[in-house]
Amino acid sequence: MYTNWDDLKAACESCRKCELCKTRTNVVVGVGNPLAEVMFIGEGPGENEDLQGEPFVGRAGKLLDKMLDAVELDRHTNVYIANIVKCRPPQNRDPKPEEQEQCIEWLRAQVRLIRPKVIVCLGRIAAAKIIKPDIKITKEHGMWFEKGGILMMPMLHPAALLRDPRKKPEAFQDFLTLREKLREIGELDYS
Numbered sequence: 465m466y467t468n469w470d471d472l473k474a475a476c477e478s479c480r481k482c483e484l485c486k487t488r489t490n491v492v493v494g495v496g497n498p499l500a501e502v503m504f505i506g507e508g509p510g511e512n513e514d515l516q517g518e519p520f521v522g523r524a525g526k527l528l529d530k531m532l533d534a535v536e537l538d539r540h541t542n543v544y545i546a547n548i549v550k551c552r553p554p555q556n557r558d559p560k561p562e563e564q565e566q567c568i569e570w571l572r573a574q575v576r577l578i579r580p581k582v583i584v585c586l587g588r589i590a591a592a593k594i595i596k597p598d599i600k601i602t603k604e605h606g607m608w609f610e611k612g613g614i615l616m617m618p619m620l621h622p623a624a625l626l627r628d629p630r631k632k633p634e635a636f637q638d639f640l641t642l643r644e645k646l647r648e649i650g651e652l653d654y655s
Contacts, residue, residue, distance in 0.1 A: 467577075479550070480569070482562065484559075484567075487551075488552055492518065493574075494574060496540060498578055500583065502642075503544045503574075503580040504584045505583060506546075507558065509551065511552065513639045524621070528545075534639060547590075548590055562651060566654060581614065582616070583616045585616065586619055592606075605634070606637060614635075617638065617642060622635075
């Protein structure tokens with residue numbers, strides 16, 4: 465059990481539990497405020513993330529930042545962003561179930577240290593691992609779930625929105641729903 469960020473980060477960065485460690489450039493632990501009440505979780509780093517060592521820094525990350533900004537959230541001040549797996553799967557493929565299993569303890573440790581009130585799962589893979597295995601992301605995005613006292617919402621992955629821009633309005637509506645919930649529970653003051 466990790467009790468501080470430095471120990472967790474050092475252990476995570478030296479991880480060799482699965483094959484993904486052989487092809488990584490960087491371990492992508494996470495970014496943001498470790499005291500944030502809101503945590504965003506994606507599936508895994510892509511090429512840009514692997515090179516820079518930070519989640520969501522490519523085109524999808526820029527879109528995520530715009531949507532966060534629109535609801536007064538920011539990756540450096542009031543949210544924390546992480547992924548299910550911390551190393552890039554080759555060719556940005558989906559992380560295999562066994563890779564997710566080997567890596568999930570790092571994410572659990574992050575959640576224990578952050579103790580967020582809200583977790584937003586970006587995409588089907590993260591939502592299936594965190595919220596429920598049979599999630600239907602196209603039907604259930606923007607809906608609230610509760611697990612272990614934490615409010616959870618699946619959202620469409622920003623990369624999916626880049627592939628199909630027609631889904632951007634419904635994705636933005638999910639961000640508005642998130643903002644309303646944060647107002648309701650008193651986590652963000654928009655006055």
